[in-house]
Amino acid sequence: MSTSTTSTGTPDQAAGALGALTIRHDYEGGTTVVGTEKNDPVHHAIKANRSLTWSRYAGAWLLRSSRHRRPKYGDIAVIERTLTGLGYTVTRDIDETMPTVEQQEADLAERMDDRSDRLADRADKHAGAAAVTRRKADAVFDNIPFGQPMMPGHHSYRSDRNRREGARNNLGRSFEQADHAAELSRRSDTAAAHMGARHNPVTVGNRIEQLETQRRAVQRWLDGEGALEVYTDEHGRPGERSVTRPPQGQARELLLADADELDEKIAYWKRVYAGLQAEGRASTAGPETVAKGDWVLVRGHWYRVRRVNKKTVSVPKHLMAAPAPGKREYTDTTPWHEVRAHRTTERMPAGFVDAYETPGTDRLRLNPADFQDTGRNDG
Numbered sequence: 001m002s003t004s005t006t007s008t009g010t011p012d013q014a015a016g017a018l019g020a021l022t023i024r025h026d027y028e029g030g031t032t033v034v035g036t037e038k039n040d041p042v043h044h045a046i047k048a049n050r051s052l053t054w055s056r057y058a059g060a061w062l063l064r065s066s067r068h069r070r071p072k073y074g075d076i077a078v079i080e081r082t083l084t085g086l087g088y089t090v091t092r093d094i095d096e097t098m099p100t101v102e103q104q105e106a107d108l109a110e111r112m113d114d115r116s117d118r119l120a121d122r123a124d125k126h127a128g129a130a131a132v133t134r135r136k137a138d139a140v141f142d143n144i145p146f147g148q149p150m151m152p153g154h155h156s157y158r159s160d161r162n163r164r165e166g167a168r169n170n171l172g173r174s175f176e177q178a179d180h181a182a183e184l185s186r187r188s189d190t191a192a193a194h195m196g197a198r199h200n201p202v203t204v205g206n207r208i209e210q211l212e213t214q215r216r217a218v219q220r221w222l223d224g225e226g227a228l229e230v231y232t233d234e235h236g237r238p239g240e241r242s243v244t245r246p247p248q249g250q251a252r253e254l255l256l257a258d259a260d261e262l263d264e265k266i267a268y269w270k271r272v273y274a275g276l277q278a279e280g281r282a283s284t285a286g287p288e289t290v291a292k293g294d295w296v297l298v299r300g301h302w303y304r305v306r307r308v309n310k311k312t313v314s315v316p317k318h319l320m321a322a323p324a325p326g327k328r329e330y331t332d333t334t335p336w337h338e339v340r341a342h343r344t345t346e347r348m349p350a351g352f353v354d355a356y357e358t359p360g361t362d363r364l365r366l367n368p369a370d371f372q373d374t375g376r377n378d379g
Helices: 043-047 073-085 101-141 157-192 194-198 201-222 249-278 350-357
Strands: 002-007 020-026 030-034 052-055 060-063 089-095 227-232 238-243 295-298 301-304 312-316 331-335 339-343
Touching: 020 073, 030 073, 043 073, 060 073, 073 089, 101 157, 101 194, 101 249, 157 194, 194 201, 201 249, 201 331, 295 312, 301 312, 301 350
Parallel strands: 020 089
Antiparallel strands: 002 089, 020 030, 030 060, 052 060, 227 238, 295 301, 295 339, 312 331
């Protein structure tokens, strides 16, 4: 869906005295101010807004973090007020069309691959430059006899000094170029690993949890919860009270769009998580399969389950020793998506189980692999 509106400056300014500008938004290009140049009269006013930056790619002022996202109408309104206040005629050209979440993820993967390739090419270029610069330095140092001092007063002193200083500069520059190449290579590796990290089971679970929290907040706003109403009491004193007032008009339309987007993302990432479970990369442990007294693997350590909840599992604090009988045992709650494996007590080494419950045991150092007990299956 594309929308277009026009606004002008204040009454004491001639409408459009400084010209016409367009605030444009689309999925690929983000939110840009079209019709201005980097150093024209509006430059300083726009530059004062830290949310805007000059984009050489677009040849226009770009709203940060607006590409590949829905339009941010609050930020757009601020930009529009700034421009109209200067006397520009401002037109909005907003395209709200968004690809599916699957397509957005595919686009992101492609961008990360391209970024990794670009950074790798730049790393190779700087590494090559570092090697050339180092060879220039070595060519000078290799031709100076070991221990040969400089000879002030000799006719060759000045040229010898210049050669040595140039070689030292080249040597330092080669180190800087090599360091920069290493940093570019590191960034290339990070970009290449981005999608793998994005699909890490714990990361996906955290993302689903965050999206569901956002969705509940949007629903509360749609239901009108938390709205404030100003009132005057019987003594004429003003106050505020919470009322239920569902939003209307454009505010409601924007919230409904947010809700639809969140619903789509939640459904997509739940499918991704189900796929990870099917591949064995994510555990299927949950309140239906885990019981009190069982064992769960979290962050590389095995914990005994003290309590099973709908969304979390409670386990002893791993950094604290096993308490004495009758003493309080402190616990942590862990979301189910952070559980990497599940075993019943019968599948744990008996020595490990006994040591885990022995008062004073340093549980942090316990490892089932260190106990080769018989009578219980460690499978």
